[in-house]
Amino acid sequence: MQKGTKRNIFVAATYAAVLLLGILLGQNYVNEQGSKPGNTLVPIGLSNNSWKMQQLIDLIAEAYVDSVNIDSVQNGAINHIISHLDPYSSYLIPNEAQRQTEILEGTFEGIGMEYFNLNDSLVIVSLINGAAADKAGFRVGDKLLKIADTAVAGVNVSRERVEKLIRGRRGTALDIHIARDGQELETPIRVIRDQVTVNSIDVAYIISPGVGYLKVRRFGINTADEFRRAVVELKKQGATKLIMDLRDNGGGYFHIAVKIASEFFNDSRLIVYTKGAHEDRHDYHGDESGEFTEGTLAILINENTASASEIVAGAVQDWDRGVIIGRRSYGKGIVQEQFDFSDGSSVNLSIARYFTPLGRSIQKKYSPNWSNMLDYTSMYSGLWALDTLYAHGKTFETGAGKKVYSGGGILPDIHVAQDSNALSLFYQDLIQYSFIEQFVYSRFTKKLPAYSIENFLQGYHLPDNEYRAFVEFVRSEGFVLSDQKSRQLRQLIESDIEALVGRYYFGREAYFKVKNRDDAFVKRSLEYIDNVDKELISP
Structure with a gap:
């Protein structure tokens, strides 16, 4: 398996992510699976009985009683085939493929504004600092009345419609009529669409003396650089211990997860390896320049911590580098690669399984029920189970003598009970x-x-x-x-x-600071760090 940008490999969860506060205009605050454009699929000839698929499409196009959209027929056929492989392989039509690429690359062409639909009135609730909307003079609390010449207040406008009105080519102008403090402004605000960058680090701050807290939303193309800068800044502020929050992080790029995990080690040790029916074993090692190679480390996980996040947690746990706190992770240990069609659509195809340094597969067991194609949540029995306690698979032992297990997900070292x-x-x-x-x-x-x-x-x-x-x-x-x-x-x-x-x-930082005041995971992490400190200074 080749490295780097030659093959664009990603891992991502397939559970539905929850939209936090509406839609970021031109970009959702939602963790979705996606990858950079990958290999391009080209016709290579038909073999065995595969000619029947194309013959059927041609037959429908030439002889069917009614006119049909052949593109839709082909898309449906591809979806049906892909859905019979595994829960994670997927077919994306062009706009879906583009959206997923934008999400993981963390950049898009828009204005950087987030709104909430309150009683059929679109209220601005957040602006990305330095983005086009911020520069143009919009304020939190403004209400959108008209976008260009289209009314959006009191007309039950859809999110898709608003996004279509907002999105546009970089450098183009957009006039938006607003109401501020209860009064409609006489003239619209003109905003110039631009490239908007969304940081994949939700927040990084000193949560307790000497303790840094850092929450990673996803593993995008820029996450490793953003993570490293955040850690450097936390260390400047006196952090010698770190809480890394991977809860609800559904994954992202495989190679970025390797880079993030290597930040906790000072040598090029094994982080993860992959192998599949058509893929020989390939080992992925970290580099020798980790930014947080010493100091107490706690990683927070929950049932929505998946794939790329589990690679990081698994490496840290296998090498006894830190403590894993929370609830059993999702359990997705299959790697996808994106293959592109010439029309902009793509297939995210499962190509290999990944294993932690000790050889653990964290893939949750599931059994397909292809007779139930209409209900995806019950199509794969066992896939959506969120139980923390489960029958252990094969037992492994770390260098420090700690027992860890395969069998689905990463089992935390310190369990935090679910809030009923x-x-x-x-x-x-x-x-x-x-x-x-x-x-x-x-x-x-x-x-x-x-x-x-x-x-x-x-x-x-x-x-x-x-x-x-x-x-x-x-x-x-x-x-x-x-x-x-x-x-x-x-x-x-x-x-x-x-x-x-x-x-x-x-702003966003205040949200997490307030939530963390009473967060059971964070409290347990701080208790653990405090106990480690006491053990270090005890005679």
Whole structure:
């Protein structure tokens, strides 16, 4: 297997990612699978009975009773074939292939604005610093009225329609009419579309004296450089210990995961290896210039930590470099390579399995049920199970004598129990119907606060009357929320509201700083680091 850009290999999860706060205009804040453009597929002749597929397509085109879209017929046929291989191989039509490439490369042509649809009114809730919309003078809280000559307020416009209006070629101008502080501006704001860069590091900051916290959203083409810069900056601020948060990171480029893992070692040791039916074993080693090769390391994982993230966690665990904290990871140990068709569509084809340095396969076992093609979630039995405790597969032993296992996912060294409140159907409904966002953006966006971000982070907690107002809001929407359930969910909901208020007022970093105040994973990590420090200084 060749290295580098000659073959564009990626690994990514296939579970559905949750859109955090709507859509970033021209780019979603969503972790999707994707890869750089890869090898191009060219006709190589038909063999055995493969001619029947083309003959059938030709027959339909020439003799079928009605006119049909042959492209759609071919796309459907390809999808059916690919879906019979495994849960991860996929066929992407041109716009899907382009979107996935943009997401993992972290750049796109747009304006860098995020909105939320509040009562059929599009409210700007975030701007990318230095992007086109920010430079043009838009503000958080502005309401979009017209994009070019198309009304988008009060007309139930779709996200797809808004994105189509916003997206465009770099250097082209776009006029957007807005309302600010309740008043429509007399003239539209003109914005020049440009290349927008989205960092794959959500946040990096000193969470406790000497402890850096760093959350990686995905493994994109620039993630290794962004990660290294973030670690260097944290070390300048005094960090000698690190918490790396890989929760809900669904993967990305294979070679980027290797680079990230190698940052924790000072030699070129084995990080991961791959092999498949048509692929000989290939070992991937790190380099000898890791940026965080010493100091306590804790990596946070959960059931949505997948593929590329599991490569990093597996290498750290196998080499006893750090502690893995959280819940069993997703369990995707299959590598895809992207092959492009000449029309811009592509096939992401599974070509090999990957194994941790000790030889563990973390691929979750599943059995195909191809008779159930219409329901993807039940088509592969066992694939979507999110249990943390499972029957161990083969046992391995690290150099320090710690037992680790194959059998599906990375089993953490320190387990963090699932919050039953977060799993409750009522809380899931709150998320699905965006009730928390609706409440925050309708109640806390009238004017910006008079206090600083430091005061907000240290001292702001949702007042009792605001939580009561939220409960009444939910009930007014027709949801039955008992007083008992309200009390059970209060801490979780208040944390969500406080974090979202912080994000609206002060940006993305504030969101994670607020959420981390009561986060069970983070608390357990800090306890572990504190205990390690005590052991180091004990006589």
